Amino acid sequence: MLDNIKLGQYLHGDSWYYRLDPRGKLVMSTFFIVIIFMANNWITYLAATLFTLLIVLTSGVPLKYFYRSIKPIVVLIFFTFFLNLFFYRTGTPLPPLNIIINKIIVIIYGVFVALLITFRFTKVIDRYIIPKIFKITTLVFILINILLSYGLNYTEFSWSFHWIIYKNALINGGYIILRLILIISMSSLLTFTTKPTDLTLAIEHVLSPLKIFKFPVSELALMISISLRFIPTLLEETQKVLKAQTSRGADFTEGNIKDKVIQIISLLVPMFIISFKRAEELANAMEARGYIPGRKRTSLRELRWRFTDNIYVLSFILLTAFFIYFRS
Amino acid sequence: MKIKNLTVNSIIAALYIAITVLIQPIAFTNIQFRIPEIFNHLIVYNKKYFFGIIVGVFLANLFFSPLLPYDLIFGVLHTIVSLCLTMVISRLTKNIWARMLINTIIFSFMMFIIAIELNIALELPLLESYLYCALGELAVMLFGMPVMYLLNKQLPFSELID
Numbered sequence: 001m002l003d004n005i006k007l008g009q010y011l012h013g014d015s016w017y018y019r020l021d022p023r024g025k026l027v028m029s030t031f032f033i034v035i036i037f038m039a040n041n042w043i044t045y046l047a048a049t050l051f052t053l054l055i056v057l058t059s060g061v062p063l064k065y066f067y068r069s070i071k072p073i074v075v076l077i078f079f080t081f082f083l084n085l086f087f088y089r090t091g092t093p094l095p096p097l098n099i100i101i102n103k104i105i106v107i108i109y110g111v112f113v114a115l116l117i118t119f120r121f122t123k124v125i126d127r128y129i130i131p132k133i134f135k136i137t138t139l140v141f142i143l144i145n146i147l148l149s150y151g152l153n154y155t156e157f158s159w160s161f162h163w164i165i166y167k168n169a170l171i172n173g174g175y176i177i178l179r180l181i182l183i184i185s186m187s188s189l190l191t192f193t194t195k196p197t198d199l200t201l202a203i204e205h206v207l208s209p210l211k212i213f214k215f216p217v218s219e220l221a222l223m224i225s226i227s228l229r230f231i232p233t234l235l236e237e238t239q240k241v242l243k244a245q246t247s248r249g250a251d252f253t254e255g256n257i258k259d260k261v262i263q264i265i266s267l268l269v270p271m272f273i274i275s276f277k278r279a280e281e282l283a284n285a286m287e288a289r290g291y292i293p294g295r296k297r298t299s300l301r302e303l304r305w306r307f308t309d310n311i312y313v314l315s316f317i318l319l320t321a322f323f324i325y326f327r328s
Numbered sequence: 329m330k331i332k333n334l335t336v337n338s339i340i341a342a343l344y345i346a347i348t349v350l351i352q353p354i355a356f357t358n359i360q361f362r363i364p365e366i367f368n369h370l371i372v373y374n375k376k377y378f379f380g381i382i383v384g385v386f387l388a389n390l391f392f393s394p395l396l397p398y399d400l401i402f403g404v405l406h407t408i409v410s411l412c413l414t415m416v417i418s419r420l421t422k423n424i425w426a427r428m429l430i431n432t433i434i435f436s437f438m439m440f441i442i443a444i445e446l447n448i449a450l451e452l453p454l455l456e457s458y459l460y461c462a463l464g465e466l467a468v469m470l471f472g473m474p475v476m477y478l479l480n481k482q483l484p485f486s487e488l489i490d
Contacts, residue, residue, distance in 0.1 A: 009391075033397050037448075072394040080450040176451055183449075187397040191390070199390075216379075219334055223383050226338035227345070231387075234339070234346040242350060252351075261474050264363070267351060268475070269482050275343050276488050279335040286331050293331060 009069070009191040015060030016308060018193045022202035024309040028316050029190045033183055035316070038323040045178055047322050051315075052182045061192045069188040070181060077177050084173040109141045200224045201303060219293055226282070234275065241270045336489050337380030340367070344384030348392065364388065365465065366472025368435055371411050372418060372427040373476075373485035382407055395449055402445035410438040424477065432469035436462045 017025075039045050056066065113134070120130055194202070204221035211217050245266055246252075252263050344364045351363060367384060370377035385407045386400070393399035413434045418427040443458035479485075 029397065030401075069394075069396075076394070076450065080452060083453075084451060172451075180449065183397055184395075191396070196390075220379060220383070223334060223338040223341065223379055224387065226335065227341040227383055227387055230339055230342040231345045234342045235349060238346040238350045257471065261471070261478070264351070264475055265478050268347075268479055271343060271346070272479065272483055275339045276336065276483070279332065279339045282335040282339070283332040286335065291331060293334060 009065075009188065010195050011061060011065065011192050013060050013193065015058070015193075017055065017059035017061075017189065019306075019308070020193075020312055021303055021305050021309045022194050022198040023205050023303060024305070024312055025190050025194060026199065026202045026206060028313060029187050031316055032186050035320050035323055036179055036183060038320070038327055039179070040175075041326070041328045043326050044323050045175060047319065047326070048182055049178065051319055052185055056185055056189060059189055059193060061189065065192060066185050066188060070184055073180070073184070077180060081173040081177060084176065085169050105141065105144055109137070112137060196228050197225060198301070198303075200228070201299065201301060205303065216294070218297060230278065233278070234271075237274050238267075238271060241267055241274075244270075333376050333489055337377065337383065340370070340377060340380035341383035341387060343367075344381075345387055345391065348388050362464075362468060365435075365468045366475055368407070368411070368469065369428050369431055369472050369476040370485060371414055372424060372431055373480060374489055375415055376489050377485070378411055378415075381411060395445075398445050398449045402441055406438055406441040409441065410435045413438070424480070425473070428469075428473045428476065432466065432473065435469055436466040439465050 036048055039048050056063075116130055116134055191199075200221050203224070204217055207215075207217045207220070242252075250263060250266060252267075255263065344367055347364045348362070364384065367381055370381060382404060386404050389396070389399040389403045393403070410431075414427075414431045417430050417434065421427060421430075439461040440458050442461045443454055446452045446457045446461075447454045
């Protein structure tokens, strides 16, 4: 079970994007989320798409990984798209949807019947099934057409839902999908090419102005690093506890709310005890090695800002300028 | 910040991830029902769990969120704001149940931050998504109240840290 859990998304590789300073990558990925909302017509969206494509294609990360990170939200994307289609009502309306569907279905039906007739004279499928298929498809065809004409009549009653789609709804829905894909590609690129430890270091640097307000930035970064280190250990321990409780007859998949509370407690008690024990040991070990919270610490890895980082930042500024100039 | 606080908070955050990964899919299939959210009740027992919860939420979003950048910003913001509000308001009472209830209500109410996120990212209707998110959060946090109460009886959270 533990083998197929992949924490973090870092992929080993080497390209100009991997070698960029994580601070620049982090800040620019966030900046990209903000500026993409300035795009509001086809030319700005085209520029944003080309810009993202250029970075993604030269980053050396195989495209299938981007597909994988977009895949979980495909359902969400289509859901929003259709929701948008019916609730967004400005601009010129397209012909009623049922007429469009009707035309498509008539064409599909025609092609289907033609295929059946050709099958009748060849020996691709058993000719005795053909009349059966013909009957079923004709029935389905008639049913869909009745439903569609029924949908058309709804507009005459005081039915709030109607089949008319507006042109702007289509365009707007398309823009939302495109924007989401671009943003997710850019941020996935950051996590694909930056190790969590480097990302933590970058977060520490980016948040360091908060030190003025006595916000414990370096402690927070250290906490993230320790957490990252202990996630695999705790995963292993959790699995042990799960197996131990299952072997004693615990069933975590069933039961009402009261059972669930008891099941969860039977897992959490040992987990918390293990965690606090680990924390205590770690605290002692750190103290023994002279760690003092709040003191200035040096880092094993020093981040270096190179010339390419300047170019990277500059390209985003140019994109912003383009957006400001060409947006409508 | 003492060293022990620091390590306890880090490991609580790691535990947050471990529970998200292993217990969530086994016990609860519904994604809206995020079991590690019950950790939010730790703030009621001791304020020093603040950073542990935030780091846990941050890492969970970093690893598992499909809407990565949005969840990272808005999800963490939601937790920080809600925890701060709870810390202020729970001074009114010493009763643990009352405090947990206050925490639950604040977290559910603050879900409008997530609704705004969904509205920006996907242009979903604001009110509907607020209702869904708030109800989901309310359910988890209510479920968490007896869990945390019984856990606290076995291991007193307020004494384990400081």
